[in-house]
Every structure is written in C-alpha cells, then in structure tokens.
Amino acid sequence: MDSPLFPLFADLKGRAVLVVGGGAVAERKTEALLRAGALPRVGAPALSPGLQQLADADHIQWLNGQFDPAWLDQAVWLVIAATDDNAINRSVAEAAEARRLFVNVVDDAALSGFHVPAVVERGPLQIAISSGGGAPMVARHVRRQIEELFDQAWGQLAQLVSRKRGLIRERFPELAARRRFFDRLIEGPLLGLLRARQSIAAETQLLLDMAAEAPAHAGSVVLVGAGSGDPGLLTLNALRALNQADVILHDRLVSADVLQLARRDADFIEVGKSAQGHSTAQEHIHALMLEHARAGKRVVRLKGGDAFVFGRGGEELQFLRSHGIAFEVVPGITAALACAAYAGIPLTHRDHAQQLRLVTAHCKDSLDTLDWPALAQPRQTLVFYMGVAALAQIRSHLLGAGLAASTPFALIENGSRANQRVISGQLRQLPDAAAQHQVQSPALLILGDVAALADELHWFGAAPLHATPTVSSLSAKTAPPTLADAA
Incomplete structure (x- = not known):
C-alpha cells in the first residue's frame, strides 16, 4: 500500500512559483496562485488571452519560449507543469526533482511531488480533499457534499475567532x-x-461567552463500542464521543481505521488483552480511567464490538460508579452480528434456527462451565467468541454432547475488515480446517445450519474457503453415531 500524502497548506504570499504552459489549464493554476498571493512566472511560447491580460497588467512575469531548465534556477518555490505535451511535462518534473523542488504535473500523479487538492473555501477556513492524484473526480464529488454541510457562516466564524484569538487564549x-x-x-x-x-x-x-464563568468541568468516561473493525459501522454517538475525547483507552483489536476517526490530539493509550502476548490487567485499566477522569478529562473507553457482550463493560461501570465518576454508554455492533452479516450468514432463519446463543471460549475454565447438552440442541445457532485456541475442545465437547459431526461451521477471521476470510466446513473438520488455513485471532466461530449459507449468500470480500478431509477429521467422521447424526 502506498504511503498517504502529507497534508500541507503552503504560504506562497510574495513567493515566486513557476508555471510551465500557456493554455487554459495553466491559466486556472495561475489564477489560483494569484489568489494565494504568489508571484507567478509563466513560461510558454504563447499565452492564452487571459494570461496575456495578466502579463500586460504586470500581474505575472512571462518567460517567452520553450521550457528551459534554467528557469528553475531563478529562486522559485514550487513548479507546476501544465502543458499538453507529455515529454515537456516529464522534462519539467525531472529538472525540478534534480533541484529538490516540489512539482505538480497536471493529471499525472506519478510525476508529481505535490498535488493540488479540491478545496472548499469559506473565508480563511479551507477544507482540502485529495485522492492522492489518482481519482480527482471522487475528490470533487466529496467537495460538493462538504459544500452543502458548511455554509458561509463558518468562514465568518473563522474570521471572528481569528480576530479575537489573543483574547481567547x-x-x-x-x-x-x-x-x-x-x-x-x-x-x-x-x-x-x-x-x-x-x-x-x-x-x-x-465576548459574553468569553466573560461568562466557565462551568466547572468534571471528568467523565464514555464506554464506546467500536464494532468489529469497519469504521462505517460506528454509530453517530460513537463518532461524537471520539471527537470530544481527551483520552482514548482502546483495546488491541480496535482497528486503525476506527482510531483515525478520533480526535488527532487526544492521548491514545492501548490497554488490550491477548491470550498469547502482553496484556493490560483490568485493575490497571480501572486505575487509568479513574486517574484521567479525576483530572477533569473526557475519557473514551473504546472496546471492539460491544462493551456489554464479553467486553467487561459491566465491571468497568461498577468501578466507575463506586468512585463517583460520571459515565455513559454508546453501544457497538457486536462481532456476532457484524461478522455474520459480512459473511452472508443469517444468525436466525425460519427454516434452520429459532435460537441464538453467544458463547465465550476465552479459557478452559469458561469451557468447563458451559451447558454442553443445551448447546448441542438442534435448530439453533452457536456463536463462539475468542475460541481460536480452543477449537479442538469445542468440537470434542459438542460431539460428546450429541451434536452431529456434519453440523456446518464458519470461521470468520477479521470479520468486516478488508482482509476478512471465511473458512467453512463441518464440525468434524473444525480444528484441522483452522490449522490448514492458519486461522489467527481475531476470529469468530459460527456453528449451525445457517453457517452453510455462507457459500450461497457471501457478498463481502473473497468467497469462503473450504475445509479438506484429514486423518483426524475422518476419524471424527467414523466416531460412533449420535442421535443427532441419525436425525
């Protein structure tokens, strides 16, 4: 993946910028430079009528002739190549690169050292949108949407606040x-x-708002469910909380795409838990929430999925309540719902499943406390969270409780994310299929007849992968028949 462009607003007031080209495109670029206070030098053998008028009025300096690399040696800050000749544009780009000057070649992202974004202007308030030079029409479409959101009053607000900035500070x-x-x-x-x-x-x-006594600000905590990874699944309340947060305590599995939607100047503290690697003790998470809230900060406790579904959200709220810290809860789309939907698996179905059970398989102790005979009942869907390391035990318990070895399963790795994978098969194949396809956490296990619909209804990402028979799965297949098998 290519690195993103570094966003930059350049102050070109009183600074020379070279524009190579004398046509309509060069004219548009030159006019934009003049609005920014730059001193354009336009190099071309002929000028458009508009550029000629600017030259006659001494608003621009005309360098009459074909492109000469020596033009770049005349103390220019930026270069724009806007001719209709690809060879000339490439020569300009190479000459600028040799002199460590940033160059923009119109409609050629590969040759450009900087890109001119689509811009929404509201007085001193400017919102720039860039597609990295690869999809300018997409950037223009986004600009039209933003134009509708921000009217001219925002520019007036920026001017007013700018004038009063010293008093405000x-x-x-x-x-x-x-x-x-x-x-x-x-x-x-x-x-x-x-x-x-x-x-x-x-x-x-x-001025009245400035003079008013600022209300005493007590710290607080917002428990936010971040969903399974796709930032589009965040609720509006979750976005609001992320944009108001002073401190964000986030789990390891919260996706980078979700974190990018948060306020950039917030303090980000990872407090994730992992069965294999470093984990943050729950007591330490409690202490961090208390410390920052007592300091008057707005704390967001950001959890993957939903905080109240195997997320220890209840424990954290009990701790906050016992210490007199104000809190609120923003639900998230739990992994069972999101991953199943993105894999094309309905968790309930009139023909297949009238019950849904959400189960945690985080450790051996949690497995030993489960009611396996109830989980082995027909016409229901089982969803196992945090079960990648316990797939063999899950299969053994379910087969022992009478669930058919032919029961369909789907393992959903990185559900709802760009790298989502779905592995499907039958219960007898479960741990071997995971090993064959090297399934890693985070992954969700869905068991039941609805899991077989992943092949028919998949719509996101690649089609499901399938388990292949192995010695251990064949031995599971030849295990003594159960009532469920007979059914």
Missing part, C-alpha cells in the same frame, strides 16, 4: 478549557447570528 490559557469553550461556542447561538448577518451581535455574543 488569554481568557482560557489551558488547552482543555479552551477546547471546551469552543465546543460551547459552536453549539450556542453564534453561528445563527452570523447566518442572519448580525455581525455586531455575533461579536458581542462571543
């Missing part, structure tokens, strides 16, 4: 207090006044 010297002030400001009447063109009233409102 003096009134709220601490970053956390200043951030809370802006949250109250955005949620208050100020934007409405600006939309009504009441600029004096808006400035008065800003």
Whole structure:
C-alpha cells in the first residue's frame, strides 16, 4: 500500500512559483496562485488571452519560449507543469526533482511531488480533499457534499475567532478549557447570528461567552463500542464521543481505521488483552480511567464490538460508579452480528434456527462451565467468541454432547475488515480446517445450519474457503453415531 500524502497548506504570499504552459489549464493554476498571493512566472511560447491580460497588467512575469531548465534556477518555490505535451511535462518534473523542488504535473500523479487538492473555501477556513492524484473526480464529488454541510457562516466564524484569538487564549490559557469553550461556542447561538448577518451581535455574543464563568468541568468516561473493525459501522454517538475525547483507552483489536476517526490530539493509550502476548490487567485499566477522569478529562473507553457482550463493560461501570465518576454508554455492533452479516450468514432463519446463543471460549475454565447438552440442541445457532485456541475442545465437547459431526461451521477471521476470510466446513473438520488455513485471532466461530449459507449468500470480500478431509477429521467422521447424526 502506498504511503498517504502529507497534508500541507503552503504560504506562497510574495513567493515566486513557476508555471510551465500557456493554455487554459495553466491559466486556472495561475489564477489560483494569484489568489494565494504568489508571484507567478509563466513560461510558454504563447499565452492564452487571459494570461496575456495578466502579463500586460504586470500581474505575472512571462518567460517567452520553450521550457528551459534554467528557469528553475531563478529562486522559485514550487513548479507546476501544465502543458499538453507529455515529454515537456516529464522534462519539467525531472529538472525540478534534480533541484529538490516540489512539482505538480497536471493529471499525472506519478510525476508529481505535490498535488493540488479540491478545496472548499469559506473565508480563511479551507477544507482540502485529495485522492492522492489518482481519482480527482471522487475528490470533487466529496467537495460538493462538504459544500452543502458548511455554509458561509463558518468562514465568518473563522474570521471572528481569528480576530479575537489573543483574547481567547488569554481568557482560557489551558488547552482543555479552551477546547471546551469552543465546543460551547459552536453549539450556542453564534453561528445563527452570523447566518442572519448580525455581525455586531455575533461579536458581542462571543465576548459574553468569553466573560461568562466557565462551568466547572468534571471528568467523565464514555464506554464506546467500536464494532468489529469497519469504521462505517460506528454509530453517530460513537463518532461524537471520539471527537470530544481527551483520552482514548482502546483495546488491541480496535482497528486503525476506527482510531483515525478520533480526535488527532487526544492521548491514545492501548490497554488490550491477548491470550498469547502482553496484556493490560483490568485493575490497571480501572486505575487509568479513574486517574484521567479525576483530572477533569473526557475519557473514551473504546472496546471492539460491544462493551456489554464479553467486553467487561459491566465491571468497568461498577468501578466507575463506586468512585463517583460520571459515565455513559454508546453501544457497538457486536462481532456476532457484524461478522455474520459480512459473511452472508443469517444468525436466525425460519427454516434452520429459532435460537441464538453467544458463547465465550476465552479459557478452559469458561469451557468447563458451559451447558454442553443445551448447546448441542438442534435448530439453533452457536456463536463462539475468542475460541481460536480452543477449537479442538469445542468440537470434542459438542460431539460428546450429541451434536452431529456434519453440523456446518464458519470461521470468520477479521470479520468486516478488508482482509476478512471465511473458512467453512463441518464440525468434524473444525480444528484441522483452522490449522490448514492458519486461522489467527481475531476470529469468530459460527456453528449451525445457517453457517452453510455462507457459500450461497457471501457478498463481502473473497468467497469462503473450504475445509479438506484429514486423518483426524475422518476419524471424527467414523466416531460412533449420535442421535443427532441419525436425525
């Protein structure tokens, strides 16, 4: 995967920029540079009428002639190649690269050292959208959507706040207090006044909000379910919490895509648990929540899936309540729902399953406490969380309790993520199939007739992989028949 572009807003005021090309595209680029206060130098044997007018008015410097690499030696800061000749554009790019100058070759991402994004402008507020140069039409579509979300009042707000920035920083010297002030400001009447063109009233409102006694801010904790990995499955409340958080305590399995949606200047602390590697003790997680909440921070305890389904959410809330810490809960889409849906497996079905059981197989002790005869009953779906290391024991217990060796299963690895894999087969093949396909955590096990629908209904990612017979699965097949097999 290619590295993402580094987003950058360049101050070009009073700085020379070379534009190679004299046509309509070069004219558009030059006009944008002039709006930014740059000093464009346009090199071309002929100019478009618009560029000629700019040259005649001394708004640009015209370098008359074919491209000459010496143009790059005249103290320019950036270079834009905007000709319709690929050979000339490549020559410009190579010459700029040799001089360590950033160059943009219009419509050629491979030759470009920087890209000009699609931009939404609201006064001093600018929102830039880039596709890395590979899909400019996608960036333009996103820009149109953002245009609808942010009206001109946001630009007026940026101008007003910019003028009062020194006073605001003096009134709220601490970053956390200043951030809370802006949250109250955005949620208050100020934007409405600006939309009504009441600029004096808006400035008065800003000063009143600054003078008002800031409410004492007590820390709090929001328990947020992050879902199974696809950031599109986050709820709106989860996004709100992530964007307001001062501290984010996140599990190891929370995806990087989800974390990227959080506030960039929040403190991120991984507190994951792993059966194989380093784990954070639950007592330490409790202590971190208490420490940061007592310091007045907004803490997000971010858990994979849903915090109340095998996520120890109840234990953490009991701890917070016992210490007088305010909390709220934002549910997440638990792995059973998300992974099954992304694998095309309905957890219930009128013809196959009228019951659903969610089971944790985290350790031997949890397996020993399960009601295996109840789990082996027909016409139900079993979903095992955290069971990758215990697949052989799960098969043994279920076969011993009478579940048919031919019962379909589906193992869903990295469910809902770009690298999702689904391995399907029959109960007799379960641990061998996992070994053959090197299934790793996180993976969810679904058992029951509905699991066989993964082949028919898959829609996300690659089609399911299938188990192949092995010695141990054949021996399981020839085990003494059970009532379930006979059925």
